[in-house]
Amino acid sequence: MAELTRQDDIRELVRERYAAVARGGGCCGSGSSCGEPTAVADLREGETVLDLGCGMGADVLRSARRVGPTGRAIGLDMTDEMLEAARAHAACGRATSAEFVKGYIEDIPLPDASVNVVISNCVVNLSSDKPRALAEAARVLRPGGRLAISDIVASPDMDAATRADIEAYTACIGGALTERELREGLLAAGFTDVEIRSTHPVHEHASSATVRARKPGAQPSTAPSDADPTAAA
Numbered sequence: 001m002a003e004l005t006r007q008d009d010i011r012e013l014v015r016e017r018y019a020a021v022a023r024g025g026g027c028c029g030s031g032s033s034c035g036e037p038t039a040v041a042d043l044r045e046g047e048t049v050l051d052l053g054c055g056m057g058a059d060v061l062r063s064a065r066r067v068g069p070t071g072r073a074i075g076l077d078m079t080d081e082m083l084e085a086a087r088a089h090a091a092c093g094r095a096t097s098a099e100f101v102k103g104y105i106e107d108i109p110l111p112d113a114s115v116n117v118v119i120s121n122c123v124v125n126l127s128s129d130k131p132r133a134l135a136e137a138a139r140v141l142r143p144g145g146r147l148a149i150s151d152i153v154a155s156p157d158m159d160a161a162t163r164a165d166i167e168a169y170t171a172c173i174g175g176a177l178t179e180r181e182l183r184e185g186l187l188a189a190g191f192t193d194v195e196i197r198s199t200h201p202v203h204e205h206a207s208s209a210t211v212r213a214r215k216p217g218a219q220p221s222t223a224p225s226d227a228d229p230t231a232a233a
Contacts, residue, residue, distance in 0.1 A: 010128040034122035034208040035150025047116040053123030057086030064098040134189035143217020152176040158205035
Protein backbone atom coordinates (compact mmCIF):
# COMPACT_ATOMS: atom_id res chain seq x y z
CA MET A 1 0.00 0.00 0.00
CA ALA A 2 1.47 3.33 -1.03
CA GLU A 3 1.43 5.91 1.74
CA LEU A 4 1.38 9.67 1.89
CA THR A 5 4.72 10.63 3.38
CA ARG A 6 4.96 14.35 2.59
CA GLN A 7 2.19 16.90 2.86
CA ASP A 8 3.69 18.84 -0.04
CA ASP A 9 3.15 15.88 -2.36
CA ILE A 10 -0.62 15.70 -1.92
CA ARG A 11 -1.50 18.46 -4.40
CA GLU A 12 0.63 16.92 -7.17
CA LEU A 13 -0.80 13.44 -6.54
CA VAL A 14 -4.32 14.81 -6.81
CA ARG A 15 -3.44 16.79 -9.94
CA GLU A 16 -1.96 13.72 -11.64
CA ARG A 17 -5.00 11.58 -10.89
CA TYR A 18 -7.52 14.09 -12.22
CA ALA A 19 -5.42 14.97 -15.25
CA ALA A 20 -5.68 11.30 -16.17
CA VAL A 21 -9.46 11.43 -15.64
CA ALA A 22 -9.72 14.42 -17.95
CA ARG A 23 -7.66 12.76 -20.66
CA GLY A 24 -10.13 9.88 -20.69
CA GLY A 25 -13.27 12.07 -20.90
CA GLY A 26 -15.43 13.05 -23.90
CA CYS A 27 -17.38 16.12 -24.90
CA CYS A 28 -19.91 17.23 -22.30
CA GLY A 29 -18.90 14.47 -19.95
CA SER A 30 -18.18 14.85 -16.26
CA GLY A 31 -15.56 13.81 -13.79
CA SER A 32 -16.04 11.85 -10.60
CA SER A 33 -18.44 13.27 -8.01
CA CYS A 34 -20.13 12.47 -4.70
CA GLY A 35 -23.28 14.56 -5.07
CA GLU A 36 -24.94 17.48 -6.82
CA PRO A 37 -24.30 20.76 -4.97
CA THR A 38 -26.42 22.72 -7.44
CA ALA A 39 -29.44 20.83 -6.13
CA VAL A 40 -29.07 22.45 -2.70
CA ALA A 41 -27.48 25.78 -3.67
CA ASP A 42 -30.79 27.53 -4.46
CA LEU A 43 -29.19 29.43 -7.33
CA ARG A 44 -31.02 32.50 -8.60
CA GLU A 45 -31.12 34.52 -11.77
CA GLY A 46 -28.30 37.06 -11.93
CA GLU A 47 -26.10 35.56 -9.22
CA THR A 48 -22.37 34.91 -9.49
CA VAL A 49 -21.47 31.35 -8.50
CA LEU A 50 -18.00 29.88 -8.03
CA ASP A 51 -17.36 26.13 -8.35
CA LEU A 52 -14.22 25.06 -6.46
CA GLY A 53 -12.39 22.27 -8.27
CA CYS A 54 -14.77 22.38 -11.21
CA GLY A 55 -13.27 19.43 -13.04
CA MET A 56 -14.74 19.06 -16.51
CA GLY A 57 -17.38 21.67 -15.79
CA ALA A 58 -20.63 19.75 -15.30
CA ASP A 59 -21.73 21.75 -12.23
CA VAL A 60 -20.60 25.02 -13.83
CA LEU A 61 -22.83 24.34 -16.83
CA ARG A 62 -25.77 23.51 -14.56
CA SER A 63 -25.11 26.69 -12.60
CA ALA A 64 -24.88 28.78 -15.77
CA ARG A 65 -28.35 27.66 -16.80
CA ARG A 66 -29.76 28.60 -13.40
CA VAL A 67 -28.16 32.03 -13.05
CA GLY A 68 -29.06 32.88 -16.65
CA PRO A 69 -27.48 35.37 -19.02
CA THR A 70 -27.30 38.11 -16.36
CA GLY A 71 -25.39 35.85 -13.96
CA ARG A 72 -21.94 34.30 -14.02
CA ALA A 73 -20.78 30.75 -13.35
CA ILE A 74 -17.05 30.55 -12.67
CA GLY A 75 -15.18 27.26 -12.53
CA LEU A 76 -11.85 27.06 -10.69
CA ASP A 77 -9.44 24.18 -11.18
CA MET A 78 -5.69 23.58 -10.87
CA THR A 79 -5.48 21.01 -13.66
CA ASP A 80 -4.85 22.18 -17.21
CA GLU A 81 -6.41 19.06 -18.69
CA MET A 82 -9.61 19.57 -16.70
CA LEU A 83 -9.84 23.23 -17.69
CA GLU A 84 -9.33 22.38 -21.36
CA ALA A 85 -12.13 19.81 -21.20
CA ALA A 86 -14.41 22.19 -19.26
CA ARG A 87 -14.00 24.96 -21.83
CA ALA A 88 -14.76 22.51 -24.62
CA HIS A 89 -17.92 21.37 -22.82
CA ALA A 90 -19.02 24.97 -22.32
CA ALA A 91 -18.48 25.66 -26.00
CA CYS A 92 -20.45 22.63 -27.16
CA GLY A 93 -23.20 23.56 -24.70
CA ARG A 94 -23.14 27.24 -25.74
CA ALA A 95 -22.94 28.27 -22.09
CA THR A 96 -22.12 31.95 -22.53
CA SER A 97 -22.26 32.78 -18.81
CA ALA A 98 -19.75 30.02 -17.91
CA GLU A 99 -16.05 30.80 -17.54
CA PHE A 100 -13.05 28.97 -16.16
CA VAL A 101 -9.92 30.08 -14.31
CA LYS A 102 -6.83 28.24 -13.15
CA GLY A 103 -5.95 28.30 -9.49
CA TYR A 104 -5.97 26.55 -6.13
CA ILE A 105 -8.87 26.41 -3.70
CA GLU A 106 -6.42 27.41 -0.96
CA ASP A 107 -5.53 30.59 -2.86
CA ILE A 108 -8.56 31.59 -4.96
CA PRO A 109 -7.62 34.17 -7.62
CA LEU A 110 -10.74 36.29 -7.08
CA PRO A 111 -11.30 39.51 -5.11
CA ASP A 112 -12.88 39.66 -1.67
CA ALA A 113 -16.68 39.60 -1.59
CA SER A 114 -17.01 38.94 -5.32
CA VAL A 115 -19.44 35.98 -5.53
CA ASN A 116 -22.90 35.16 -4.21
CA VAL A 117 -22.52 31.39 -3.94
CA VAL A 118 -19.62 28.95 -3.56
CA ILE A 119 -20.20 25.33 -4.55
CA SER A 120 -17.95 22.29 -4.86
CA ASN A 121 -18.37 18.60 -5.53
CA CYS A 122 -16.10 16.29 -3.55
CA VAL A 123 -13.13 18.66 -3.58
CA VAL A 124 -12.52 20.13 -0.11
CA ASN A 125 -11.57 16.66 1.18
CA LEU A 126 -8.73 16.61 -1.39
CA SER A 127 -7.11 19.75 -0.02
CA SER A 128 -3.94 19.45 2.04
CA ASP A 129 -4.88 22.68 3.86
CA LYS A 130 -8.61 22.53 4.53
CA PRO A 131 -8.77 25.44 7.02
CA ARG A 132 -7.24 27.73 4.40
CA ALA A 133 -9.57 26.41 1.68
CA LEU A 134 -12.61 27.12 3.85
CA ALA A 135 -11.28 30.55 4.80
CA GLU A 136 -10.76 31.38 1.12
CA ALA A 137 -14.33 30.35 0.33
CA ALA A 138 -15.56 32.71 3.04
CA ARG A 139 -13.30 35.51 1.79
CA VAL A 140 -14.64 35.55 -1.77
CA LEU A 141 -18.29 35.37 -0.68
CA ARG A 142 -20.26 38.58 -0.37
CA PRO A 143 -21.97 39.27 2.99
CA GLY A 144 -25.00 37.01 3.17
CA GLY A 145 -23.49 34.72 0.53
CA ARG A 146 -23.98 30.98 0.61
CA LEU A 147 -21.78 27.88 0.66
CA ALA A 148 -23.33 24.70 -0.77
CA ILE A 149 -21.06 21.73 -1.25
CA SER A 150 -21.20 17.97 -1.61
CA ASP A 151 -18.32 16.20 0.06
CA ILE A 152 -17.17 13.09 1.87
CA VAL A 153 -17.43 12.98 5.66
CA ALA A 154 -15.35 10.44 7.58
CA SER A 155 -16.61 8.46 10.53
CA PRO A 156 -14.67 9.08 13.76
CA ASP A 157 -13.30 5.51 13.62
CA MET A 158 -11.60 5.79 10.21
CA ASP A 159 -8.29 3.98 10.63
CA ALA A 160 -4.87 5.56 10.22
CA ALA A 161 -3.93 3.20 7.38
CA THR A 162 -6.81 4.45 5.24
CA ARG A 163 -5.89 8.06 5.96
CA ALA A 164 -2.27 7.41 4.95
CA ASP A 165 -3.06 5.55 1.74
CA ILE A 166 -2.47 7.46 -1.51
CA GLU A 167 -5.27 5.70 -3.40
CA ALA A 168 -7.76 6.33 -0.59
CA TYR A 169 -6.77 10.00 -0.43
CA THR A 170 -7.00 10.72 -4.16
CA ALA A 171 -10.26 8.75 -4.28
CA CYS A 172 -11.71 11.36 -1.88
CA ILE A 173 -11.80 9.06 1.16
CA GLY A 174 -8.54 9.30 3.11
CA GLY A 175 -8.51 13.08 3.44
CA ALA A 176 -12.10 13.47 4.57
CA LEU A 177 -12.89 15.35 7.77
CA THR A 178 -15.31 14.02 10.35
CA GLU A 179 -18.61 15.86 10.67
CA ARG A 180 -17.38 17.50 13.87
CA GLU A 181 -14.10 18.59 12.26
CA LEU A 182 -15.90 19.98 9.23
CA ARG A 183 -18.41 21.89 11.34
CA GLU A 184 -15.66 23.35 13.51
CA GLY A 185 -13.66 24.28 10.40
CA LEU A 186 -16.60 26.11 8.86
CA LEU A 187 -17.31 28.01 12.06
CA ALA A 188 -13.62 28.92 12.41
CA ALA A 189 -13.69 30.27 8.84
CA GLY A 190 -16.54 32.60 9.84
CA PHE A 191 -19.56 30.74 8.49
CA THR A 192 -22.89 30.54 10.30
CA ASP A 193 -26.04 28.43 9.90
CA VAL A 194 -23.93 25.33 9.25
CA GLU A 195 -25.94 22.31 8.12
CA ILE A 196 -24.32 18.92 7.37
CA ARG A 197 -26.55 16.10 6.16
CA SER A 198 -25.24 12.63 5.29
CA THR A 199 -26.84 11.20 2.16
CA HIS A 200 -25.34 7.74 1.48
CA PRO A 201 -22.34 5.60 2.45
CA VAL A 202 -19.38 5.54 0.07
CA HIS A 203 -16.94 3.55 2.20
CA GLU A 204 -16.89 1.46 5.33
CA HIS A 205 -15.82 4.55 7.26
CA ALA A 206 -17.18 7.44 5.17
CA SER A 207 -20.39 8.88 3.74
CA SER A 208 -21.33 11.46 1.16
CA ALA A 209 -22.90 14.58 2.63
CA THR A 210 -24.43 17.87 1.61
CA VAL A 211 -23.05 20.88 3.44
CA ARG A 212 -24.64 24.30 3.59
CA ALA A 213 -23.54 27.43 5.42
CA ARG A 214 -23.82 31.21 5.16
CA LYS A 215 -21.48 34.16 5.46
CA PRO A 216 -22.87 36.67 7.97
CA GLY A 217 -24.32 39.90 6.64
CA ALA A 218 -27.13 41.23 4.50
CA GLN A 219 -28.27 39.19 1.52
CA PRO A 220 -26.37 40.32 -1.59
CA SER A 221 -28.05 41.89 -4.59
CA THR A 222 -28.27 39.72 -7.69
CA ALA A 223 -28.10 42.73 -10.01
CA PRO A 224 -25.37 42.37 -12.63
CA SER A 225 -22.14 44.07 -11.68
CA ASP A 226 -19.81 46.02 -13.93
CA ALA A 227 -16.88 44.59 -12.00
CA ASP A 228 -15.19 41.44 -13.30
CA PRO A 229 -14.99 38.97 -10.38
CA THR A 230 -12.21 37.06 -12.13
CA ALA A 231 -9.92 40.10 -11.93
CA ALA A 232 -7.52 39.81 -9.04
CA ALA A 233 -8.05 42.17 -6.13
